[in-house]
Amino acid sequence: MNDYLPACCTPLADHWPLPHTLAEARLISTRFTPEHLDSQDFARCAIPPVRGVAKRQTEYLAGRLCAREALRRVSGLAVVPGVGEDRAPQWPAGLSGSITHGTGWAAAVVAPASAWRGLGLDVEQRLPVERADRLAPEILTQDEWRRIQHLADEERAWRVSLTFSLKESLFKALYPLTLQRFYFHDAELAALQDDGRATLRLLIDLHPEWLSGTEVQGQFGEFDDHLLSLVAIAP
Numbered sequence: 001m002n003d004y005l006p007a008c009c010t011p012l013a014d015h016w017p018l019p020h021t022l023a024e025a026r027l028i029s030t031r032f033t034p035e036h037l038d039s040q041d042f043a044r045c046a047i048p049p050v051r052g053v054a055k056r057q058t059e060y061l062a063g064r065l066c067a068r069e070a071l072r073r074v075s076g077l078a079v080v081p082g083v084g085e086d087r088a089p090q091w092p093a094g095l096s097g098s099i100t101h102g103t104g105w106a107a108a109v110v111a112p113a114s115a116w117r118g119l120g121l122d123v124e125q126r127l128p129v130e131r132a133d134r135l136a137p138e139i140l141t142q143d144e145w146r147r148i149q150h151l152a153d154e155e156r157a158w159r160v161s162l163t164f165s166l167k168e169s170l171f172k173a174l175y176p177l178t179l180q181r182f183y184f185h186d187a188e189l190a191a192l193q194d195d196g197r198a199t200l201r202l203l204i205d206l207h208p209e210w211l212s213g214t215e216v217q218g219q220f221g222e223f224d225d226h227l228l229s230l231v232a233i234a235p
Contacts, residue, residue: 120172
């Protein structure tokens with residue numbers, strides 16, 4: 001196994017920053033600093049390089065380092081997920097996973113497919129009020145907007161940010177199972193609970209198993225001004 005840790009990443013953390021654990025799943029995270037990326041880091045880490053500016057390269061490298069370690073801890077396979085033609089990570093047979101990265105933070109969650117056949121993880125920063133209101137029509141359905149438009153500015157921006165993150169997680173969890181792309185208005189946030197649980201509902205037919213009206217459970221948490229959400233599909 002390649003244990004090289006580039007200077008652009010902090011030591012990999014094995015923890016669970018969400019309110020509800022998932023049986024047999026592991027979440028690995030790191031913080032990253034694009035200014036510390038070295039041109040040889042991909043080669044030293046034995047990870048195929050990606051093109052782009054330093055930020056794009058560093059977040060990709062950090063996410064793949066987390067994914068490789070999560071895979072090792074779950075299955076003993078210290079491998080890096082490939083990239084499919086659709087740009088989605090390609091996980092080894094019998095395993096499910098998801099990678100996310102935000103401002104200076106990256107993580108991956110992995111589990112046996114026998115325990116969780118679909119996983120979607122997403123991290124976001126809270127949107128400022130003005131930006132949240134500007135983006136709300138693209139993210140929220142009309143019903144979702146009606147339910148939150150009376151809220152105070154900061155609470156409304158938080159709900160827009162959270163809805164964005166949960167829908168991203170929903171897409172990541174369902175796309176490998178359906179191979180159908182869908183968009184923000186094709187699902188809605190149906191319910192939130194104080195314990196960090198959320199219910200999402202499909203508004204279109206994606207697949208014979210995933211029809212309009214199907215409800216999917218997720219969860220969310222906050223840390224360092226970030227929102228983290230996870231959708232897990234049971235067998």
